[in-house]
Amino acid sequence: MKKIYLASPHMSNEKYEEKYVKEAFDTNWLSTVGENINKFEESVREYLNVESSVALASGTSSIHLGLKALGVKKDDVVFVSDLTFSASVNPIIYENATPVFIDSEYATWNMCPKALEKAFEKYTPKAVIVVHLYGRAANMEEIVEICEKHNVPILEDAAEGLGTIYKGKFLGTYGKCGALSFNGNKIITTTGGGMLVSNDKSITEKARFWSTQSKDPARHYQHSEIGYNYRMSNVLAGIGRGQIKVLEERIAKKKEIFDTYKKAFESIEEIEMMPEGEEERSNYWLSTMTLKEDSKIKPLDIIETLEKENIESRPVWKPMHLQPIFEKYDFIKKDDKKISVGEDLFNRGVCLPSDTKMTNDDIERVINIIKKLFKN
Numbered sequence: 501m502k503k504i505y506l507a508s509p510h511m512s513n514e515k516y517e518e519k520y521v522k523e524a525f526d527t528n529w530l531s532t533v534g535e536n537i538n539k540f541e542e543s544v545r546e547y548l549n550v551e552s553s554v555a556l557a558s559g560t561s562s563i564h565l566g567l568k569a570l571g572v573k574k575d576d577v578v579f580v581s582d583l584t585f586s587a588s589v590n591p592i593i594y595e596n597a598t599p600v601f602i603d604s605e606y607a608t609w610n611m612c613p614k615a616l617e618k619a620f621e622k623y624t625p626k627a628v629i630v631v632h633l634y635g636r637a638a639n640m641e642e643i644v645e646i647c648e649k650h651n652v653p654i655l656e657d658a659a660e661g662l663g664t665i666y667k668g669k670f671l672g673t674y675g676k677c678g679a680l681s682f683n684g685n686k687i688i689t690t691t692g693g694g695m696l697v698s699n700d701k702s703i704t705e706k707a708r709f710w711s712t713q714s715k716d717p718a719r720h721y722q723h724s725e726i727g728y729n730y731r732m733s734n735v736l737a738g739i740g741r742g743q744i745k746v747l748e749e750r751i752a753k754k755k756e757i758f759d760t761y762k763k764a765f766e767s768i769e770e771i772e773m774m775p776e777g778e779e780e781r782s783n784y785w786l787s788t789m790t791l792k793e794d795s796k797i798k799p800l801d802i803i804e805t806l807e808k809e810n811i812e813s814r815p816v817w818k819p820m821h822l823q824p825i826f827e828k829y830d831f832i833k834k835d836d837k838k839i840s841v842g843e844d845l846f847n848r849g850v851c852l853p854s855d856t857k858m859t860n861d862d863i864e865r866v867i868n869i870i871k872k873l874f875k876n
């Protein structure tokens with residue numbers, strides 16, 4: 501049985517990536533400096549229409565240095581989306597700051613502006629990390645307005661949102677800075693990697709300085725600040741340089757996958773696809789759905805049935821306030837309902853295989869297995 505993945509690396513047919521990696525070998529720039537890094541940073545700037553960019557070792561390190569550049573320090577409060585991957589939160593802890601988790605809204609699954617307003621009544625945060633899940637934009641119009649009113653900077657975690665255009669602008673360019681991920685399962689990959697982007701060059705330049713061990717300008721090694729070894733390798737940047745050329749192609753395929761599922765499941769009353777946004781061109785990174793509360797088939801039934809057929813799928817992120825490591829931190833719910841929006845989406849959600857290498861037959865195979873479950 502052919503394995504079908506949730507989302508796996510997908511190199512270009514033209515093998516651009518191999519060409520640029522070979523260039524790094526041929527010129528012996530096998531280090532964290534070189535043409536590939538410069539060109540990869542430039543191509544992302546051009547694509548996103550953003551002022552500055554610094555290529556780093558991961559999305560997590562991009563969030564970390566972004567937070568530091570926003571001045572987050574020990575005991576500062578940082579608001580962060582509750583429904584996300586732990587990597588959105590860990591950098592807050594690296595800086596000994598305190599996360600406060602903000603609930604989701606059903607329309608976008610992302611940070612709820614109402615819950616954010618409530619949080620501002622209780623705390624004065626140093627920064628707000630807004631996550632864009634599965635390629636879908638958070639309600640940036642309202643979130644930006646609220647944060648501007650309180651004069652608090654936004655760091656966008658756009659690890660899953662590269663290529664999504666929301667109201668005419670790319671995700672990652674709404675906040676004071678934006679973090680991207682090129683992890684193996686992302687829409688484009690460098691096997692592992694990330695980038696911090698900003699329209700304020702002082703932010704990315706500070707991150708660049710920290711990412712290469714905070715070397716003061718001096719002939720000898722001199723350090724006035726703690727440094728990190730967070731820079732991207734020139735070899736991996738070569739992969740990124742090739743991958744950015746096929747990003748639009750990948751987005752088109754991701755949309756085709758989503759549309760195929762949506763059409764196929766229209767007749768199944770229990771299934772609802774993740775809502776799409778108006779005035780938004782999503783990158784459709786993962787096709788995700790929820791099952792109605794009264795559905796006899798539960799997310800785990802789908803996940804386990806697909807697994808038996810060698811097909812990968814997974815639950816929606818488990819909210820951060822429910823994670824043992826984070827349960828001591830405050831969580832701001834949207835309303836007084838017993839169950840939060842994020843927990844409800846976690847209970848009822850499934851991320852479907854969204855690998856851009858899937859053929860039409862592969863997608864049909866997934867659909868037929870799921871449809872059969874609802875016929876029995």
Ligand SMILES: Cc1ncc(COP(=O)(O)O)c(C=O)c1O
Binds near residue numbers: 561683
């Ligand atoms: C929402 C979110 N934030 C942050 C990250 C971290 O990115 P990386 O794995 O490149 O460190 C990921 C993915 O891995 C993610 O999905």
